[in-house]
Amino acid sequence: MDIGEALRGAISRFMGRASHDKEAVEELIRDVQRALLTGDVNVELVMQLSDNIRRKVAETKPPPGVSRRDHVFKILYEELVRLLGGVQRPYKPRGKPHVLMVVGIQGSGKTTSVAKLSNYLAKDGYRVGVICADTYRPAALTQLQQLLSDKGITVYGEENTRDPIEIVRRGLEKLKAQALDIVIIDTAGRHKDQDSLMKEMDEIQAAVKPDEVALVLDATIGQRAKSQAEAFNRVAKIGWVLLTKTDTSARAGGALSAVAVTGAPIRFIGTGEHLEDIETFSADRYLARLLGMPDLAGLVERVRLAEMKISEEEAEKMISGRFTLVDMINQLKEVSKMGPLDKLLSMLPLSKAKPIDIEEVQGQVKRWEAIVNSMTHEERRDPSIIDSSRAKRIARGAGVMERDVKQLIKRYNETKKMMRALKRSMGRVPKDLILSGLMRRGVGREALED
Ligand SMILES: Nc1nc2c(ncn2[C@@H]2O[C@H](COP(=O)(O)OP(=O)(O)OP(=O)(O)O)[C@@H](O)[C@H]2O)c(=O)[nH]1
Ligand SMILES: [Mg+2]
Incomplete structure (x- = not known):
């Protein structure tokens, strides 16, 4: 496993956890240490980085509207940038010559x-x-x-x-x-x-x-x-x-x-x-590449520029928890159509932590659409009633495996949970933020807003 992969794994495990307490932070630090040490990064530097993260997490509080998860992620991100030599000033050779x-x-x-x-x-x-x-x-x-x-x-x-x-x-x-x-x-x-x-x-x-x-x-x-x-x-x-x-x-x-x-x-x-x-x-840009997270500042810009078709009504649904499977598939379809934004897709709830290939995503969305189409009205409204025998029937109808059905339901539940968390941490949520929230699983909001 290379260092980028190992770091991505560490971050993805942390992001996916239900709670981001001290124990979760310690686990993140251990995973990051392991990743850096496998990459032959000097032990002292690794320890220094760990201490810095621990100290900053203990000493600082997430600003209003920012979850602890995103706050910790930002601290980690900044420490990794520092490890890469920090932000460089322009090169100015001095001397004659x-x-x-x-x-x-x-x-x-x-x-x-x-x-x-x-x-x-x-x-x-x-x-x-x-x-x-x-x-x-x-x-x-x-x-x-x-x-x-x-x-x-x-x-x-x-x-x-x-x-x-x-x-x-x-x-x-x-x-x-x-x-x-x-x-x-x-x-x-x-x-x-x-x-x-x-x-x-x-x-x-x-x-x-x-x-x-x-x-x-x-x-x-x-x-x-x-x-x-x-x-x-x-x-x-x-x-x-x-x-x-x-x-x-x-x-x-x-x-x-x-x-x-x-x-x-x-x-x-x-x-x-x-x-x-x-x-x-640029340590920033490099790290974004290493972690498979696209240029974060550019991302926000592109999200804004891209005309994302989400209606006021849909936005309401999403935060009120009335966000259905069908809504999710529609959103994913909308997003996966935007070719040049393919990197954005690496932040969708589809991907674990690896950058993802657009065709793969489109294929995935198609499969999921078929699954939803082979559900009954009732199942679509409340996927929690889908037991194994229902999942088997749905899978047969959609021409997929039973585990594909389960996976879709799992991602739906994760997305819903994320929506709720987003709502809790932000109160009234503007529409474009909901969208970027949906898409940026795994990316700190502050970094996004930088
Ligand atoms: N794709 C790509 N190729 C590069 C880059 N930098 C150098 N190369 C290629 O790497 C090869 C070797 O480059 P050189 O500059 O001759 O390497 P060198 O270190 O001077 O080699 P020696 O003089 O033999 O020690 C050439 O084919 C370059 O075109 C780069 O950033 N990207
Ligand atoms: Mg040479």
Whole structure:
């Protein structure tokens, strides 16, 4: 199980509990600890996070209208963001020039990232120079020159010099004369073995004394990120991490560990193969992805923008507890029609904790509709009368299994319970909040409103 899955499981168990008392919080903390430790996050950091959650839950009260469940979730969320290095300020290299050495294992995406970062900073108004200190990879220099040729960025390199230190020395001398703001050094990743690579990195940084060392990590390598980060951090203090290939199906839990191990924050992420595919890292956004919860702020916006067809009357029904199975199916159908909002669906009472696939949801809604259609009028009005023999009959009529019928009834009961809880905690509930309430099982309201 990867760390994202484990965290999702922990949160989903907590959210699904009937009560969110001290015991439930302790259980949540234990589950989160287990998840983080499986992800190789440093034990001390895990303990610190646990203590912070415990303390904040004890010391703060949920604001009016916010349930304890959502309050605890928000505290956990904020602590996880903190673990990921908190909210980053924009990158502002300082120095005349600021010398940034970029290290990383072969194929991690260093050269691509150096080019992306140079271009990014140049667009931001910085005068940027690049030095190619990779004397191992054939055509390393050409790769950089090609990427940056028309961007007004000076690329320094020497085709026939074997010693990277000599190259960097001469390169710095030359580039310093050009009054640049930042010089980025691309280094080798290929080597006969890891020890000799680390030795070379050590020698370069000792000779050059860069202002900062950035580590490039491939997000797809999972837990190996940790040992790589450790190895590099031993030879040069890593200032920040650039996480690449976040666009491919990354089991990105490794990033958490790497960040924890180096104590360095992630500053940038690579999101594709092109020069423009670089973003500043946002712990918020990253965590939303890791947990399979879409961008929360954007979510609210989209919910508002999307014309959700819910009548005043339906809203009334929902909060008054007259929310029937048929109403639920209609709501789900309405929501599952909204293609671009598919991520929203991951918050429906349909999903446990995993992000869900829209076709799967639509299929599920269809099955449930068939089930409701094969119920009698009486059963629809009061599903609690559905015993095993009725469930068998309904299942036969709908062409599904008996357990599908039971599952539908269970979800209906959960949704109803949630509606009641929502009503209790909020008094008069505005219509759009009811809807987002229906859809955001598992998401803190404050986070939603942020
Ligand atoms: N999809 C995707 N591919 C990336 C990203 N960053 C780098 N790559 C690809 O990863 C491969 C390796 O990238 P390089 O930049 O050459 O890696 P390197 O670390 O410089 O490799 P060495 O010089 O051999 O040490 C290339 O095919 C890149 O296109 C990214 O953010 N997303
Ligand atoms: Mg390279």
